[in-house]
Amino acid sequence: MKPSFIQPPQLLWESGAFSSTPLVQKSTCIQDLPDIFADERAWHALPADQVVYCVEMIDSSPAEGEFYTGVTHLNPGKVGNEFFMTRGHFHARREQGEVYFGLRGRGLLLLQNEAGEARLEEVFPGSVHIIPGFTAHRLINTGDEILSALAVWPGVAGHDYAALPQGFALRVVEENGEIMGKEVQNG
Numbered sequence: 001m002k003p004s005f006i007q008p009p010q011l012l013w014e015s016g017a018f019s020s021t022p023l024v025q026k027s028t029c030i031q032d033l034p035d036i037f038a039d040e041r042a043w044h045a046l047p048a049d050q051v052v053y054c055v056e057m058i059d060s061s062p063a064e065g066e067f068y069t070g071v072t073h074l075n076p077g078k079v080g081n082e083f084f085m086t087r088g089h090f091h092a093r094r095e096q097g098e099v100y101f102g103l104r105g106r107g108l109l110l111l112q113n114e115a116g117e118a119r120l121e122e123v124f125p126g127s128v129h130i131i132p133g134f135t136a137h138r139l140i141n142t143g144d145e146i147l148s149a150l151a152v153w154p155g156v157a158g159h160d161y162a163a164l165p166q167g168f169a170l171r172v173v174e175e176n177g178e179i180m181g182k183e184v185q186n187g
């Protein structure tokens with residue numbers, strides 16, 4: 001008997017583009033990110049509908065034991081001197097982790113535990129990032145081209161954006177042509 005082969009979804013590693021599979025897509029614009037960037041004046045000065053990032057994910061089940069697979073494409077740019085970044089989140093199910101893979105562009109992955117301690121990992125084509133449970137995560141594009149990263153996370157993880165009312169403890173800015181991580185003074 002000749003076996004039949006199932007055609008799986010395909011990802012073009014160089015661009016992060018999926019093909020041949022039903023996708024869920026979501027774009028996040030400047031107007032969707034109030035209170036995220038430090039320089040409110042600079043944020044207001046940008047076009048409200050300017051896309052900061054878009055996510056494409058394979059339409060899959062959120063059931064226990066299943067995985068979501070998606071790519072974030074984060075545009076280059078700055079609000080004032082602060083690099084474009086994703087909103088960032090804890091998972092609603094805090095113990096659930098996630099894996100990111102850098103595909104193109106250059107940037108940083110900002111990780112923060114529940115004690116508010118933050119750290120930065122470099123993101124580049126081929127980088128692998130094991131995000132443990134109980135860890136908030138945000139992508140930051142410090143380069144001149146689109147930063148694309150593949151992510152795989154449990155279907156039950158969910159998102160909790162409200163858990164970071166003070167935001168992250170680090171901001172990544174450009175100062176005198178250098179990429180700098182600056183501690184945020186909260187409270």
Ligand SMILES: [Fe+2]
Binds near residue numbers: 098
């Ligand atoms: Fe996540």
